[in-house]
Amino acid sequence: MTATNQPVKRRRGCFFYGCLTSSILALVILALPVLIYLKILNMFDTKPAALPTLDMSDADMQQVRQRVDTFRNDVRSAHPTQPLTLSANEINALIATDPSLKALKGKVYVNIEDSQVKGQVSVPTADVGLGFFKRRYINGSGAFNIALTNGTLFLSLQSLAIKGRPIPEKYMQQVRSQNLAQGVNDDPKASAGLSKLKSIEVKDGKIVIVPAPPPQ
Numbered sequence: 340m341t342a343t344n345q346p347v348k349r350r351r352g353c354f355f356y357g358c359l360t361s362s363i364l365a366l367v368i369l370a371l372p373v374l375i376y377l378k379i380l381n382m383f384d385t386k387p388a389a390l391p392t393l394d395m396s397d398a399d400m401q402q403v404r405q406r407v408d409t410f411r412n413d414v415r416s417a418h419p420t421q422p423l424t425l426s427a428n429e430i431n432a433l434i435a436t437d438p439s440l441k442a443l444k445g446k447v448y449v450n451i452e453d454s455q456v457k458g459q460v461s462v463p464t465a466d467v468g469l470g471f472f473k474r475r476y477i478n479g480s481g482a483f484n485i486a487l488t489n490g491t492l493f494l495s496l497q498s499l500a501i502k503g504r505p506i507p508e509k510y511m512q513q514v515r516s517q518n519l520a521q522g523v524n525d526d527p528k529a530s531a532g533l534s535k536l537k538s539i540e541v542k543d544g545k546i547v548i549v550p551a552p553p554p555q
Contacts, residue, residue: 382501388461388478390448393431400432407433414535414550423548427451427458430546439529442522447494449483451544456483460496460519467496468513477501483519485541490534494520 395403406423413420425433427449434443446466449458459480464472481499485492496514499506506514523529537551 382504382506383464383472383475384478385475387445387463387476388459390445390459390461393428393435395428395432400436403429403432404436407437410548410550411532415532417535417553419553420550422550425546425548426544439526439532440523442526443494443519447519451541451546453544454541456485456541456546457481458483460499462519466519467517469510479506485539485546487533487536487539490530490536491524492520492533492539493518 393400403425407425410420410423412418430449434440434447434449446462447458447460449456451457457480461476461478464470464475464477467477469475469477477499479499479501481496484495484497487493495516495518499511499514505511518524524533535551537549540547540549
């Protein structure tokens, strides 16, 4: 009796497995940017966060406003005046009540530790150059850099953590280049006042605003 001829299975060669491996690798490479995007997107929120409530009475806020208005009027009228010193609480009171700082209202809550400005932020991604993450908000905490150059106020995020995780450096570089105080500079009244200041410094847990010398 002769054995029944059985079909011979063809062995898949190196070419088949090489193509399969290359296809999987290409899929991973193509999917990686999408996975990274989704991971970053998950760090952002669809709604702004509620920042801490200011712990200051209306009377105390009014006193801060009066002190700042007096300093502002003296500077604008070129009247000699001493530098203005503000605590973190007083700055938050101004952000909440001063029309010239409305661009920062609801977006920044300030803390000051020694010579470093820290705080919480809740800003649209478009405000920090990440507009390609549409309709998203950055709700987190970080460290700020504040400076005054030729009458222009700069407020930028130097470090930022969201949900306890730092933003990847690739995106942080873009965030650092954005000026959160640009809306203040665009306000004609605020810009006129800034042009008469010499410097803004951070020291001993406070911000010190130094007026420019009166013209001779």
